[in-house]
Amino acid sequence: KGALIGMLLFGPRRRAMVMPYETIERAAATLREKGHVARGYLGAGLHPIRNGDTHGAMVMSLDDNGPAKAAGLHLGDIIVSWNGEAVHGPRDLIRRLGPDSAGASVTLGVARGGERRDVVLTIGEKPLN
Structure with a gap:
């Protein structure tokens, strides 16, 4: 369908990691609302x-x-x-x-x-x- 499923990142020791789309969308919504992601x-x-x-x-x-x-x-x-x-x-x-x-x-x-x-x-x- 051509939909986004995630994003490939390189983590510690150059290991490939995949961030799921849901995580990206949740972080983007929080950034739009608050300007930062609270920890x-x-x-x-x-x-x-x-x-x-x-x-x-x-x-x-x-x-x-x-x-x-x-x-x-x-x-x-x-x-x-x-x-x-x-x-x-x-x-x-x-x-x-x-x-x-x-x-x-x-x-x-x-x-x-x-x-x-x-x-x-x-x-x-x-x-x-």
Whole structure:
């Protein structure tokens, strides 16, 4: 029919990737409406951690005005779950911070000083600059 089905891109290490038409159309509509595509933002620098039974993302830095600090996260906290689902590292968290996540409330399972606790956090919108 001659319809657009996607766009070929070259990603990391020059690997070919195909972006589906639906993704392009959704991004274009958002750009027309807002002028940018929002991304979720925690405001925390994270590092992967694997220590015995604890797997997750350790908080290495906090943005003073970020959602993580406002929710009460501290340096050294290890994020081990997101709404009850295990977190295996920073990449796992970043995958969950898509365009639809900004403004959502999530419960993070956190290991602090050997104890586990839940922290409720409202995901922010990543600053443009």
